[in-house]
Amino acid sequence: MDPPLLYDCSLITGASGGLGEEFASQLAPHCRRLVLVARSEDELGLLRDRLQSENSDLQIKVVNADLTSAEAREELIATVKEGEWAPSLLVNNAGMGDYGEFVTGDWKKMEQMLSLNIIALTHLTHGLLPCMIQSGHGAVLNVSSLASLLPIPDFAVYAASKSYVTSFSEALRLELNEHEIPVLTVCPGPVHTGFGEIAGRDGSLEDSPAREWFFVSREEVVLEALLALQREQPRSYPGLKVSLVATALASMPPAILRYFMRNRPRAVPEQED
Ligand SMILES: NC(=O)c1ccc[n+]([C@@H]2O[C@H](COP(=O)([O-])OP(=O)(O)OC[C@H]3O[C@@H](n4cnc5c(N)ncnc54)[C@H](OP(=O)(O)O)[C@@H]3O)[C@@H](O)[C@H]2O)c1
Numbered sequence: 001m002d003p004p005l006l007y008d009c010s011l012i013t014g015a016s017g018g019l020g021e022e023f024a025s026q027l028a029p030h031c032r033r034l035v036l037v038a039r040s041e042d043e044l045g046l047l048r049d050r051l052q053s054e055n056s057d058l059q060i061k062v063v064n065a066d067l068t069s070a071e072a073r074e075e076l077i078a079t080v081k082e083g084e085w086a087p088s089l090l091v092n093n094a095g096m097g098d099y100g101e102f103v104t105g106d107w108k109k110m111e112q113m114l115s116l117n118i119i120a121l122t123h124l125t126h127g128l129l130p131c132m133i134q135s136g137h138g139a140v141l142n143v144s145s146l147a148s149l150l151p152i153p154d155f156a157v158y159a160a161s162k163s164y165v166t167s168f169s170e171a172l173r174l175e176l177n178e179h180e181i182p183v184l185t186v187c188p189g190p191v192h193t194g195f196g197e198i199a200g201r202d203g204s205l206e207d208s209p210a211r212e213w214f215f216v217s218r219e220e221v222v223l224e225a226l227l228a229l230q231r232e233q234p235r236s237y238p239g240l241k242v243s244l245v246a247t248a249l250a251s252m253p254p255a256i257l258r259y260f261m262r263n264r265p266r267a268v269p270e271q272e273d
Helices: 018-030 041-054 070-080 107-135 156-179 195-199 218-230 240-250 254-262
Strands: 007-013 031-038 059-064 089-092 139-143 183-186
Touching: 007 018, 007 107, 018 031, 018 041, 018 089, 018 218, 031 041, 041 059, 059 070, 070 107, 089 107, 107 139, 107 156, 139 156, 139 218, 156 183, 183 218
Parallel strands: 007 031, 007 089, 031 059, 089 139, 139 183
Antiparallel strands: none
């Protein structure tokens, strides 16, 4: 089923690969303009060429930006906040993770993750919402994670950063109710993308703590997210297994949750006494 959305202009962060590229592909037939944002110039160029050949009427702007840089974010906001490139749909998708115990983690990587997952998402939303409010229509889709629902040892900073995204998005949705600008929080479980390789650390027992049966395809994640956006749902957990797990987690007492998290396989072996 195709989501019959029509956005004048959609801006997608992290469009050079993974879920962001899939968002761009599925949104392209339903938009007049697309703004594709990421650092990798070559990948964005290839994506632009493909989408252009498949959608001849579509106008595409590629923006190479490192969203952990405040100047790059300011420049992006200034470039698109007015005129025909002002987004009516903002897809805050760019994000990264870091598997492994907190204390031995690389601070620079953690800082980059906090800056991308939290500050960039908040800054772009803050910079681009006024043009949506002024034009009288728009929508925000924030990519969070199933990990936002619980504290996860060896994924502590990532899970906490996504808790921020989920909480922020839910509160913003209520604030924007009067302007009729829906905010959707998308909470995927594990998906095969470039995420695992970037999150992995040398020496960790496994790159991803998730089991293969639990993975959902990127096509399914994005399609379910766009259908949820169309229905103006507050949240989407794409994939049946993921949504069942989310329901179970939400109803679990904290003591039981702690027990399960304490006894789950660790990315780093525990020291023998
Ligand atoms: N894959 C999963 O299992 C999973 C599960 C739940 C939630 N998520 C969330 O889904 C979102 C997309 O992740 P993904 O799985 O598609 O991962 P991915 O394949 O690694 O894609 C990440 C995207 O973010 C961009 N990006 C990374 N650092 C950036 C920076 N400093 N500035 C601008 N763009 C940057 C990357 O492009 P460049 O490198 O070209 O900049 C890339 O386009 C993330 O928010 C992630 O937390 C993923």
